[in-house]
Amino acid sequence: MPLGQLAGLKPAKxxxxxxxxxxxxxxxxxxxxxxxxxxxxxxxxxxxxRKALPDRFYNIGIAESNMISISAGLAACxxxxxxxxxxxxxxxxxxxxxxxxxxxxxxxxxxVGSHSGMTTNREGPSSMSIEDFALSLGLPTFTVLVxxxxxxxxxxxxxxxxxxxxxxxxxxxxxxxxxxxxxxCHFQVGKxxxxxxxxxxxxxxxxxxxxxxxDAAVILEQEGIRARVLDMHTLRPLDQDAILTAARETAAIVxxxxxxxxxxxxxxxxxxxxxxxxxxxxxxxxxxxxxxxGSLEELMKSMDMLPADVAAAARDLVLIKRNQxxx
Amino acid sequence: MEENKSINIQELIELARGFRLDVLTMTxxxxxxxxxxxxxxxxxTALYFGGILRYRADDPKWPNRDRFILSKGHAxxxxxxxxxxxxxxxxxxxxxxxxxxxxxxxxxIQDTLPGVEFTSGSLGQGLSFGIGHVLARFQNGQDYWxxxxxxxxxxxxxxxxxxxMSAAHLKVNQLVAIVDxxxxxxxxxxxxxxxxxxxxxxxxxxxxxxxxxxxxDIAEILAVNERVRRVKDQPVVLIAHTVKGKGISFVEADYxxxxxxxxxxxxxxxxxxxxxxxxx
Numbered sequence: 001m002p003l004g005q006l007a008g009l010k011p012a013k014x015x016x017x018x019x020x021x022x023x024x025x026x027x028x029x030x031x032x033x034x035x036x037x038x039x040x041x042x043x044x045x046x047x048x049x050r051k052a053l054p055d056r057f058y059n060i061g062i063a064e065s066n067m068i069s070i071s072a073g074l075a076a077c078x079x080x081x082x083x084x085x086x087x088x089x090x091x092x093x094x095x096x097x098x099x100x101x102x103x104x105x106x107x108x109x110x111x112v113g114s115h116s117g118m119t120t121n122r123e124g125p126s127s128m129s130i131e132d133f134a135l136s137l138g139l140p141t142f143t144v145l146v147x148x149x150x151x152x153x154x155x156x157x158x159x160x161x162x163x164x165x166x167x168x169x170x171x172x173x174x175x176x177x178x179x180x181x182x183x184x185c186h187f188q189v190g191k192x193x194x195x196x197x198x199x200x201x202x203x204x205x206x207x208x209x210x211x212x213x214x215d216a217a218v219i220l221e222q223e224g225i226r227a228r229v230l231d232m233h234t235l236r237p238l239d240q241d242a243i244l245t246a247a248r249e250t251a252a253i254v255x256x257x258x259x260x261x262x263x264x265x266x267x268x269x270x271x272x273x274x275x276x277x278x279x280x281x282x283x284x285x286x287x288x289x290x291x292x293x294g295s296l297e298e299l300m301k302s303m304d305m306l307p308a309d310v311a312a313a314a315r316d317l318v319l320i321k322r323n324q325x326x327x
Numbered sequence: 328m329e330e331n332k333s334i335n336i337q338e339l340i341e342l343a344r345g346f347r348l349d350v351l352t353m354t355x356x357x358x359x360x361x362x363x364x365x366x367x368x369x370x371x372t373a374l375y376f377g378g379i380l381r382y383r384a385d386d387p388k389w390p391n392r393d394r395f396i397l398s399k400g401h402a403x404x405x406x407x408x409x410x411x412x413x414x415x416x417x418x419x420x421x422x423x424x425x426x427x428x429x430x431x432x433x434x435x436i437q438d439t440l441p442g443v444e445f446t447s448g449s450l451g452q453g454l455s456f457g458i459g460h461v462l463a464r465f466q467n468g469q470d471y472w473x474x475x476x477x478x479x480x481x482x483x484x485x486x487x488x489x490x491x492m493s494a495a496h497l498k499v500n501q502l503v504a505i506v507d508x509x510x511x512x513x514x515x516x517x518x519x520x521x522x523x524x525x526x527x528x529x530x531x532x533x534x535x536x537x538x539x540x541x542x543x544d545i546a547e548i549l550a551v552n553e554r555v556r557r558v559k560d561q562p563v564v565l566i567a568h569t570v571k572g573k574g575i576s577f578v579e580a581d582y583x584x585x586x587x588x589x590x591x592x593x594x595x596x597x598x599x600x601x602x603x604x605x606x607x
Contacts, residue, residue, distance in 0.1 A: 034466070058462065058497070066455045066489035073459015076437070076444065079466065081459075097452055097486075105437040105446040 001297070002177070004211035006218040006307060009177035016114045018150040019171045020045025022157035023082060023112070027053055030161060034074055036060055036067050038085035044114040044171065046084040064093035068109070072101035075108045080161060086120075087113025087129030087170060095135055102166045103139035110160050111136075114171040117208055117258030118286070118300070124293040129170075130286050134263030136168040137236060143167045143189060144235040146265075148210035151180040152233055155187035163189065170207060174296065177211050179231060190237040198226030201314045201321075202246035202253050206232045206265050209256040209284065212300075215307035216314065225318055235265055240272050247277040252317035256284035256310050280320050282313035334378055339545045340605060343372040346408050347574050347601045349421060351594060353404040357425045358588040359433065362572035362579075364405035366509035366542065367476065369606065370567055371402075371409045373548040374474060381471070384414035387441040393471050394460045396445045398453020399478035399507065400434035401586075407431050407440070415442040451484025453477060454504055458490055461499045472501045472556075480512030483521045488533065494562040495534030502562040503555055504535075507542060509571035511582045530564045542567030543606050574606050 002011065012018075027033040027049050037059045041047035050057040060067040064085055071081035083090065090113045091098065102109045113129060120127040136144045143163055147153035153171070160167040179195055186193065195210065196217045205213040210231045217227045228250055230242055246253060253273060255266035266283040273279060284305055291299045300306050346368050354361040374380050380393045397406050404424060411418040423429035430439040434448030445456050457475040464471060481487065494502060512520055523529070530537050536558045540551040548567065555563050571585070572578030575597040578589075589597055 034462075056466075060493055061489075063486075063489035063493065065452070065486040066458075066493055069452045069455030069486070069490070070459040070462065070493070073456040073461075074463050075459075076456075077460055077463030077467070079463055096449055097455075100446050100449050101452060101456060107437075
């Protein structure tokens, strides 16, 4: 079933196409932006810049380490390089260069990784990017942005240009439906958006799991459970206020991410919850084992990441709360 | 050398002798890579005091400065020594190398210290970073030169050859990779551990202009740099033949000194040798 169908979300093109639009718009408006490609510009969307602004586009070839260090050199000279590839190649091949030349040096390099999560589906796990949150969140100078729809992709790219420092933007080849409309999207880095109101349980989602979670919220609503859904589009800086408000007001939190459940958003959220306001939690995501090849829906089913699974986790927590209340 | 009449080679040799002593002191305290610094002393002296690099120590970010990127970051002591003597910061700070509270880190961190352009300590990355500086120069229409100092063992890293390939492809010029070719890596002779041969031919086949020189002969380094400066259509690699531990006989003779400093007795013997013998 298409993402967001239960919730009645408006379908969109693949998310990477909006990255292509957004980066072209940004580069057109800012002559300091240059785009570097690991020979996947036609997969990531970055080739829009190659066509329109060829002087500011470099295909460095299948050599991500070189691409990142060159980007760092450009950033040191005042440029705003966007280094682009599939997330897994970008972060895994060049992690050492990202860590040293970008993160430690705190340089103004933007990483944009497409095909994140399990969306390479039938290609198998080698090209899946399911450790990228753990990797990027391991770098304390990085801002980590996870757009969930066309509008937030545009906003994330714009916001990343305004940040003077390293940013990782997670893109995808999945068509992710509209969560927002152009004129009704407050996108502020570090401020989660409430995309569904409720006080029985909170589901904190990011990226592709936002439409999945909105579908889950519909299932829960049919059972009389009102779920609050947060779009945690920024993983660093993490919106601690929104998390703590949710913990206090709903006393139950589910996290949902298209990433290994260790080292990603769920881990980061649980750290905030455990320290300040412990409440029961459930973690939806890839269950610390490698997915196989298959359709995205099959893969999500194998990891209990479908709307029904998210709803089940939320229902669990609501039952626990009710039992506790009885005691 | 004709174009460098104002440069007094003898003065540079004496300067280099002083730098060796500084490096000896710095590395004897908390240990560091003494022998990897000693092979690069004349190269660094020629770069900063022989008129090769254009820089303003009182304006380290001067946009038209020539760029110096230390890719072999473990040579930090000679780098810091040369920067301090060039006027980037107070020479007294050299005493705080590797100490908390100052910015003379074990391996350099970009922008923490005036004159430090690059974060190094993991090998193989500096040449790519230098290419970034060249691409920025193209974008900005500037004219500076970019020098990258690399180790020879470092050239075992795949990224070096990614960089070499892309430099030629992107028509990068005014980029000079100097390889401090001291023939040793940590665990032994390069020829035994992971041979680079045919080293010069490899660079040639990647589209680079190649030069070689005796990396301990300052006059020769300056002369070869004159030739390098006339190459405008290719990146250049300058393979500087050097001796690991140069200037201290018992360090030259024992590659196991990589990464460790000298005992007080060894240091005083080394000091005597440096004072009594000239390297050139």
